[in-house]
Amino acid sequence: MRRKPKSTPSAFDMKTLLLAALFALAVGCASVERKGTIQTPPVEYVK
Amino acid sequence: MKILTAAELELTCAVAGYAPMDVNKFSVVDRRYAMPTRDFLAGAFSAALWSFQSFFDVLRWSEEANDCDDFARLAAAFGQILHYLTPNRPPATALAIGELWYVQDSGGGHAINIAVCGPAPSDVVLYEPQTRQVVRLSDEEKAQIHAIRF
Numbered sequence: 001m002r003r004k005p006k007s008t009p010s011a012f013d014m015k016t017l018l019l020a021a022l023f024a025l026a027v028g029c030a031s032v033e034r035k036g037t038i039q040t041p042p043v044e045y046v047k
Numbered sequence: 048m049k050i051l052t053a054a055e056l057e058l059t060c061a062v063a064g065y066a067p068m069d070v071n072k073f074s075v076v077d078r079r080y081a082m083p084t085r086d087f088l089a090g091a092f093s094a095a096l097w098s099f100q101s102f103f104d105v106l107r108w109s110e111e112a113n114d115c116d117d118f119a120r121l122a123a124a125f126g127q128i129l130h131y132l133t134p135n136r137p138p139a140t141a142l143a144i145g146e147l148w149y150v151q152d153s154g155g156g157h158a159i160n161i162a163v164c165g166p167a168p169s170d171v172v173l174y175e176p177q178t179r180q181v182v183r184l185s186d187e188e189k190a191q192i193h194a195i196r197f
Binding site: 040041042045 | 095103136
């Protein structure tokens with residue numbers, strides 16, 4: 001019996017992966033917008 | 048720019064009365080420390096820490112998951128990030144902001160930050176990262192410090 005050859009992800013798999021990546025990106029961007037920005041002032045050192 | 052060695056930093060804290068009962072619980076893990084000014088700690092650092100806590104939605108206390116030790120750890124790590132990002136940062140130095148654990152007069156353990164803002168014992172500052180304010184310990188609380196880490 002011939003084995004099914006191992007192959008690269010099918011078109012369906014690729015589409016699923018792409019959708020998952022886009023979803024993660026959307027969630028990430030949404031949380032960044034909701035929480036504002038982080039201030040990063042330079043440290044003032046004792047001279 | 049003034050730099051403290053690890054030994055000088057530990058000695059400064061100890062003379063100021065901040066030393067754990069068990070000397071093995073005083074961890075100073077870097078060799079050299081640059082010191083933030085007291086004004087920076089109370090001003091720009093506090094405002095930036097608020098923005099950092101707000102960004103990650105960790106302003107509210109939560110039992111075990113986001114409690115005093117987590118606030119203290121986050122504040123010390125955030126100070127280190129600002130130090131790393133500062134363009135004129137003295138080379139090969141850490142920032143003298145650490146964590147301190149003690150038993151409160153009211154009972155129960157608590158964790159806050161300790162910062163060395165100068166070479167004199169009076170320059171050692173305690174900082175409450177949950178309110179982002181400089182605080183003091185009573186003599187009894189100083190005697191109940193059980194760990195310090197820089």
